[in-house]
Amino acid sequence: MKASRRSKAFRVGYTALILLFLYAPMAVMLFFSFNESRSTAQFTGFSLHWYAELFRNSAAQNALKNTLLLALSAAAVSVVVGTLSAVGIDRTRRKWLKSSILSVTNLPLMNPDIVTGISMMLLFVFAARLIGARTMLGFPTLLIAHVTFCLPYVILSVLPKLRQIDPHLAEAAMDLGCSQAQAFFRVELPSIASGVVSAFLMAFTLSLDDFVISYFVSGTGFQTLPIYIYSMTKKRVTPDMYALSTLIFIAVFLLLLLSNLVQARSEKKMRGARN
């Protein structure tokens, strides 16, 4: 009895220590975002000055807008292309073709981001030279790069769902007069919808968060939030960056809390329905 209480204390204490480690920088950011002076080391007094500053900062707002635009487009394109290719891969009969497509799909997952970024930068620089443009780095190259690193995740999250569905369902639909496309949209797509939605969310967050690959393919015209933050941390960071991260932190926390609650409620309902 005593031993189990001691082990419980150990478990709670250990978990708390790890969480303390993971949240220490966020606590520091929260604290110094309310600093009165420009310093991120010496706290001189409480003020909301840096939050006001942030709302006047048009570069940061522009970067945020760019990031959201890019993440939405990258997620949309990669989900459409990725779902279609997952269906294609699922229907490929030749074993060697299937396994080689899957190996190529795994390449960007295994390659370090810096190599992926650099290899794409080389391609875009070369292509710009071919068409005689000074540079082609900007929104289109960012979109291509983001779709490229999102595609494997989309395919790997849709493919297992496709394997689960009964192929006879689509055949039955076609027997009843559906065309191939109709059978796909009316029978198969609804049964893989959960995989498609989670693929979209995954692609969206991956794109939102990416720094390393974007850093090499973004050029100067189109700045995303991570790249803006990078350029800010090259100099001495002022507390408005901490204010920005504090707001991001609150948004992320609320979003995850909300999804957690929704999930808990739906599980409860399922359990209730079964009883």
Added chain:
Amino acid sequence: MKKIFHQKNALRHKYAPVLNAPYLAWCVIFILIPLAMVAYYAFTDAGGHWSLSVFRELLGTRPARISLAKVFGNSMLYALAATVICLLLGYPLSYIMARSGIRAQRSLMMLLMVPMWMNFLICTYSWITILSNNGVINSFLGLLGLPALKLLNTPGAVVLGMVYNYLPYMILPIYTVIAKLSPSLREAAQDLGATGWSVLRKVTLPLSLPGVASGITMVFVPSVSTFYISQKLGGSKTQLIGDAIELQFLTFNRINTGAAMSLILMLIILLSMMVMKRFSDGEEGAFIA
């Protein structure tokens, strides 16, 4: 009947090439050709002629401008240290998590996801506030009357930055694998007389190895190729392979040298993945995110 079935099956498979074509084209243009370009630049000189001069310069004995062996050695050393520390810190937490109640599991999962979603640049930067000479830790030591420590711009700070950024990537795959283990396995071991400790050592630990393997790759690969963490927390003295590559491309504009370094980095990672794969055979990617 059989014939009809075959026809229908053939119809289903008929469109596979059409569906595959756009993706295959995408893969070739945006994955394979760029990687081939890295290889091309690595094996040519600045004039565009085939040559091994870049490798000779990088690996040769003549006083190279970049001491590549040291840079690679440091990167491997730091990344290995970070991986081992993440494993030692992360495994117990994954185990504790997997054996808690369902609500505790879900809350802990959420608490681990929040740092993963935060921008890693600014989180890494704020470690400067914690570690610097007049930072949080040293002010605290000062209050206790202890002498200040030099924490920032040390190898330790770089490893700490790596552990901080990638610890959740070690915890989650191991947790996923342990949580999926059937409780009857533990019960069976206990019925056969195993104590709590030997159940962990002889049942849970071996069965969780696939999770450990994917955790190790998910920490090692970004650690060995990072350039931001070492720039911010390591000062100018610690140069890792990621820093060297970034410098060659974006500052010196020496594409061939940078490409050769990237190629070597890729080979190192592929080799380590092959070694890891021997541990995780059968169970592919316990957790992918």
